[in-house]
Amino acid sequence: MGDAVINIHYWDLAIAAVLVLASMVVSWRLQLGLERDLVWGAVRSFVQLALVGFVLGWLIKHAHWYLTLPALALMLGVAVHTAAGRVKEPLARKGWVFTVALVTGSLLVLAFVTGVVLRLPNWYDPQYVLPLAGMIIGNAMNAATLAVGRFAGDLERRRNEVETALSLGATALQAVHPIRRDALRTAIIPAVNGMLIVGVVSLPGMMTGQIIAGQNPAQAVLYQVVVMYMITAAASLTSVIALAVAVRQCFTSAQQLVTTTQ
């Protein structure tokens, strides 16, 4: 074990704010017009994270399932809302698509990691469940947003292709197969790339955080590997589910492509 962790105090944070100041100078000198966004970003990140830190600290001190569960529900709710808002392409019942995908995909992966891999004594232990859930839901949300956005956009552009396939006797699933494939690849490839470069190009947060906190690096990297696998699974599973639900919103029971005019 290393020396005790060096804690950061609020005035250390003020000193760190000089880094933001440096970015603002760059923006001002080169006329990027980002000064306001930089300040706003710095303030918001501080406030949001301070709140999260406070809440997490409190939840860990009072570890109960009836507190962890609402926290999870809140995280999922925000993720669904964010994802649905980010997809600008026309698609019916976006909220439903993301709700089913994120809830099912995230919870399955979370359950597997906490229950089978880590074998937590208490499934609701916030110290593990919430940070892991955060990573899972965040990545699942990104992947699902990419998949659904790409799918809905392609479906509009490639209507002719889809209706040609339908006219030749394809079911809805057969007709969208190439579009679904492209959308899933778009969503999953970033996770795969992440696995390819981790440790070589990037030293990600899970292990760096643990190392700084004094954890043995050999153990910290094991955690990181689990996280990489977990993220990839979350991305794949959530995207597949999201598209399965999305396809059903785009076709009638008579294998007809609906027209989305928003």
Place this chain on the structure above:
Amino acid sequence: MPALRQRTEGVMAKLMLEQVDIDRPALVDGKAQRLRVLSAVSFSVPAGGRLAVFGPSGSGKTSLLRLLNRLDEPAGGRVLLDGEDLRGLDAVAVRRRVGLVFQQPFLFDQTVEGNLGYPLKLMHRELPRETAASLLAEFGLGEEVLDRRGDQLSGGQGQRVAVARALTLGPEVLALDEPTSALDAESARLLLEALMRRNAAGLTVIVVTHDRALLEQLDCPVLAVENGQATYLHAAGDMAPTPPRPSKAGLLLDAG
């Protein structure tokens, strides 16, 4: 309007539309609406018959065609295939019996052989190369075309491949949207000849067109579509000599 019966001179109607209303989705002042394009359309085509659907662009001819293989549903009325309402039939089964070729047909990113084999592939079956070759030969295309890809074909070749593709499952009806409008004279001739041969062999053919010359060559009853109405005419000769104008009166019948 001629009386339409299920049986005309002892021949059962292959395809029949009864009082069909057709809507098209549109954006009106930024809101999604459905616009009535055609009202109370009624006609029938006997098995092995031909029908031309004639009218200016935007008159709803394409929308009408899309009802025939259940790509869309009518807003009112019924579409009957061999006397059965399409809505009571499985959509995929209908599409295997009623083929539809779009105005600008889409060729999949495969060879021509792959394209021709696509409908059978959906049913986990293969199209033998000899069958594909003889299908192309019907349309005046050589066997070497089988190995070409969509972007290596001329417009005329692509259209013929698309029509051939729609025939691989042996449909009872083939509906075509402006099949010759973008074709050179030679391709158009080859396509029409192939269609007429198939028609003589029993294929019911429905052609949407705004080309009067094609109407003459088809030499069949015409459904004249204009101003939201469709008028059934026994022969192209019943039409007014001048091209239809978008007028309120919509006079398509010869005054005599």
